[in-house]
Structure formats: structure tokens, C-alpha cells
Amino acid sequence: MVMKKGTEIKPAAGKLGVLLPGLGAVATTVIAGVEAARRGLARPIGSLTQLGTIRLGKRTENRTPKITEFVPLTPLSDLEFGAWDIFPDDAYEAAEHAGVLSREHLEMVRPFLSTIRPMPGVFEPQWVKKLHGTHVKTGRSKMELAEQLIADIAQFKKDRGLSRCVAVWCGSTEVYQKPAPCHATLADFEAGLARSDENIAPSAIYAYACLKSGIPYANGAPNLSVDFPAMFELAKKAHLPIAGKDFKTGQTWMKTIVAPGLKARCLGLQGWYSTNILGNRDGEVLDDPDSFKTKEMSKLGALEYILQPHLYPDLYKEFHHVVRINYYPPRGDNKEGWDNIDIFGWMGYPMQIKVDFLCRDSILAAPIVLDLALFLDLAQRAGMHGIQEWLSFYFKTPMTAPSLYPEHDLFIQLMKLKNTLRYLRGEELITHLGAEYYD
Numbered sequence: 001m002v003m004k005k006g007t008e009i010k011p012a013a014g015k016l017g018v019l020l021p022g023l024g025a026v027a028t029t030v031i032a033g034v035e036a037a038r039r040g041l042a043r044p045i046g047s048l049t050q051l052g053t054i055r056l057g058k059r060t061e062n063r064t065p066k067i068t069e070f071v072p073l074t075p076l077s078d079l080e081f082g083a084w085d086i087f088p089d090d091a092y093e094a095a096e097h098a099g100v101l102s103r104e105h106l107e108m109v110r111p112f113l114s115t116i117r118p119m120p121g122v123f124e125p126q127w128v129k130k131l132h133g134t135h136v137k138t139g140r141s142k143m144e145l146a147e148q149l150i151a152d153i154a155q156f157k158k159d160r161g162l163s164r165c166v167a168v169w170c171g172s173t174e175v176y177q178k179p180a181p182c183h184a185t186l187a188d189f190e191a192g193l194a195r196s197d198e199n200i201a202p203s204a205i206y207a208y209a210c211l212k213s214g215i216p217y218a219n220g221a222p223n224l225s226v227d228f229p230a231m232f233e234l235a236k237k238a239h240l241p242i243a244g245k246d247f248k249t250g251q252t253w254m255k256t257i258v259a260p261g262l263k264a265r266c267l268g269l270q271g272w273y274s275t276n277i278l279g280n281r282d283g284e285v286l287d288d289p290d291s292f293k294t295k296e297m298s299k300l301g302a303l304e305y306i307l308q309p310h311l312y313p314d315l316y317k318e319f320h321h322v323v324r325i326n327y328y329p330p331r332g333d334n335k336e337g338w339d340n341i342d343i344f345g346w347m348g349y350p351m352q353i354k355v356d357f358l359c360r361d362s363i364l365a366a367p368i369v370l371d372l373a374l375f376l377d378l379a380q381r382a383g384m385h386g387i388q389e390w391l392s393f394y395f396k397t398p399m400t401a402p403s404l405y406p407e408h409d410l411f412i413q414l415m416k417l418k419n420t421l422r423y424l425r426g427e428e429l430i431t432h433l434g435a436e437y438y439d
């Protein structure tokens with residue numbers, strides 16, 4: 001896509017539907033938080049779209065508007081939520097089960113959460129072995145299931161009087177999968193849907209249905225979902241933005257902060273051992289080795305890309321990188337992530353960094369879902385389509401065009417995101433070049 005500087009952006013007129021396949025811990029936490037923010041009961045902390053600012057022009061100009069004032073984002077009051085799940089619990093029941101929010105917070109938004117009832121999901125147990133869904137669609141082929149999702153979307157838009165929608169996958173992590181022949185082209189994929197090709201996972205059926213319905217799609221899990229050539233082709237053809245994959249929340253977020261710091265100082269790395277305990281349903285799903293493999297692949301990539309061992313063989317040629325996730329029910333959603341980082345400095349002297357992050361998974365993920373929904377909608381109104389690399393900031397495994405490598409460094413990602421917004425509004429990009437040296 002060739003983006004024009006100072007692009008015309010259609011106004012955010014009317015209501016925006018946010019469709020969430022998967023109404024679990026993350027989805028219910030974002031819905032509850034948005035409703036609480038709308039009613040002035042809580043602040044949307046962690047959301048760049050709601051709280052972030054953007055510097056414009058030279059530092060002497062003192063122009064630093066809030067992002068919400070700078071680009072025409074849909075206000076929270078205009079968001080409507082819809083979801084699919086393989087269990088029939090409404091958003092209040094699902095949030096209660098997830099155990100992320102306190103009873104006090106849940107009761108405050110209970111009337112709203114209770115109105116959000118999931119539509120039956122598209123599911124095949126072999127893709128998420130730990131779950132046995134009961135609220136599922138049936139059909140003669142995967143194409144028929146896709147058509148049912150398309151009908152759900154049309155009904156949702158009509159019932160809520162929406163002007164447009166976006167979708168963010170918040171469903172479980174599916175088993176590890178490499179692209180198969182059915183993922184190659186749109187024609188191959190559609191033929192695969194018609195013959196119910198075993199290589200087509202439910203998440204890819206949602207992605208297809210959303211794109212066919214003219215809806216931008218982001219993938220919060222590490223599954224393929226929208227990350228294969230047939231979906232790139234469909235997104236291009238339908239002029240739709242897509243993004244993924246796997247929300248960057250706890251340990252990987254920390255990694256993409258610390259690793260650029262090590263590289264910036266040319267400090268070496270001998271090994272990085274990461275382990276987690278978590279006890280929510282996501283943790284239970286990841287207890288299955290095949291689902292864990294998908295997550296492991298997603299978590300392992302960041303360091304290699306940031307540290308660039310091929311360019312820095314003295315520092316990063318042979319570091320050991322291990323990632324473990326252990327399902328430990330007493331912790332619920334309150335994950336603990338430990339990192340032991342063995343580094344070396346001047347003349348090779350070893351040092352260690354220990355990080356013990358007592359985080360809350362869904363509390364970190366919820367603002368990401370909100371930002372992705374609002375930015376994808378903005379992208380669509382600005383005529384941007386295909387893979388939105390400027391949203392890499394939000395993902396553990398940023399999707400890129402096939403010939404490019406992903407950018408993992410959080411600070412480069414943030415600069416790219418903000419420069420994209422500046423470019424859209426016809427503002428100068430910020431390079432941090434000190435022009436005063438040349439006056």
C-alpha cells in the first residue's frame with residue numbers, strides 16, 4: 001500500500017461494532033473496562049489511544065496533543081461489543097469465571113455485561129484439546145460455517161445500527177500449525193473451506209468471515225488465523241487492514257524493553273531463561289504441548305530479531321534462550337514471570353539481571369484490544385489496507401510482508417506507530433536529529 005502524506009480520513013461517524021471471537025478473560029476485561037470508563041468509574045490505564053500524547057514539530061513549538069485529539073478515533077461512547085464463544089456464558093458470567101476483576105468492579109458493570117451473550121462459535125476440539133465446547137455451530141462444510149459467521153455479522157450490524165465493525169481474535173491458542181497448500185491463495189483457501197480441509201483451523205474461518213464482511217481483523221493469539229498468503233490476498237482485494245499476532249503483554253513486553261537496552265550498550269548475552277506460572281483458562285489451554293508449541297514459537301522470536309547475532313557475533317552468537325509456561329491454578333490470571341538473564345561486559349566479565357514480574361495478564365491485554373480496535377478502524381477510514389506493521393508495537397510476533405523481517409524493539413515500534421499517525425495528518429516525522437548543530 002502506498003500511503004499518502006496528509007491522507008484524507010473519513011470521520012468516525014456512527015457506531016463502531018467491536019467483534020470478539022472468544023469471550024474469555026481478556027475479552028470480558030476489555031468490555032468491563034470500557035464500560036467502567038464510559039461511566040466514569042475507572043480510567044483506561046495502559047491504553048495509548050486514550051491516554052497517550054504525540055509530540056508534533058520542533059520541541060520549541062510545544063505542541064503535544066493527546067492522540068485522541070490528533071487523529072479522529074471513535075469515542076468510547078460509540079463502541080458496541082459482540083462476541084462468539086464455544087460456551088454460552090454471558091460476559092458477566094464469563095468475567096466471573098475468569099476471576100480477573102474484583103466483585104466490586106464486576107457488580108458496577110453487571111447490567112451491561114449481562115447483555116452481551118456470545119453467538120455460538122466455530123470449533124473443532126483437535127485445535128484446542130483442553131476445551132470441550134458446547135455452544136458450537138454445525139454445518140455440512142467449513143464454508144457453510146463461514147457463511148453462518150457472515151450471517152451473524154450482518155445481523156449484529158443490523159440489530160445495533162452500526163456504521164462499521166472491527167474484529168480482534170481473543171479466542172484460545174490453537175495447536176501449532178505451519179501453512180499448508182490450502183493457505184496459499186484465496187482460491188485454494190475457498191476450495192479448502194468447501195471440502196472442509198483438515199488444515200483449516202476455526203480461527204482462520206473467523207478471519208475469512210470477517211474479511212468477507214468488510215471487517216478489519218487483528219489476531220491476539222499466536223495461531224495462523226489471518227497470517228497466511230490467502231488472507232493477505234483477501235485483505236488486499238477487499239482493501240482491509242489486518243494485524244497480528246499474539247498480544248505483547250507480560251514477559252515478551254519486558255524482553256523487548258530490556259534487550260534493546262543491552263544491544264544499545266553493546267553488552268553481550270550468554271543466556272536468557274524465562275519461566276512463567278499462570279492459572280487461568282489460557283494457562284490450562286497452554287498446558288497442552290501442541291498449544292504451548294504455538295506460544296513458544298511466538299515467544300522465542302523476539303530476542304533473535306532484536307539482538308541480530310549475525311551482525312553482532314561477538315555479543316550474541318551463541319546465547320541460550322529458554323521459555324517455559326507452567327499451569328498453576330492457584331495463581332489464576334495473576335501470572336508470575338521470572339527472567340534470569342546472563343550477560344557479559346568489558347573484557348567478558350559476567351553479570352546477571354533477574355526480573356520477577358508479578359503481572360496481571362488480562363489487565364495488560366485489555367488496553368491492547370481497545371487500541372487495536374480503534375487503530376484498525378482508523379486505518380480503514382484512512383484507506384490503509386494489508387498488514388499494518390505500524391501496529392507491531394502490540395504484538396509478540398509482528399506480522400510483516402513475506403520479504404521483510406519483523407521489528408521487535410518496543411521503542412522502534414512506538415516511533416513507527418507515532419510517525420505513521422504524524423504522516424497521516426501531514427505532520428513532519430520526528431527523527432530526533434538535532435538541527436541546531438548546523439545553524
Ligand SMILES: NC(=O)c1ccc[n+]([C@@H]2O[C@H](COP(=O)([O-])OP(=O)(O)OC[C@H]3O[C@@H](n4cnc5c(N)ncnc54)[C@H](O)[C@@H]3O)[C@@H](O)[C@H]2O)c1
Binds near residue numbers: 222247282
Ligand atoms: N492475557 C494475555 O496477556 C494474553 C497475551 C497474549 C495473548 N493472549 C491470547 O489471547 C487469547 C485469549 O486469552 P484469555 O486469557 O482471554 O483466554 P481465555 O481462555 O480466558 O479465553 C479464551 C476464550 O476463547 C474461547 N474459545 C476458544 N476457541 C474458540 C472458538 N473457536 N470460537 C470462539 N471462542 C473460542 C474459550 O472458550 C474462552 O472463553 C489466548 O489465545 C491467549 O493466548 C493473551
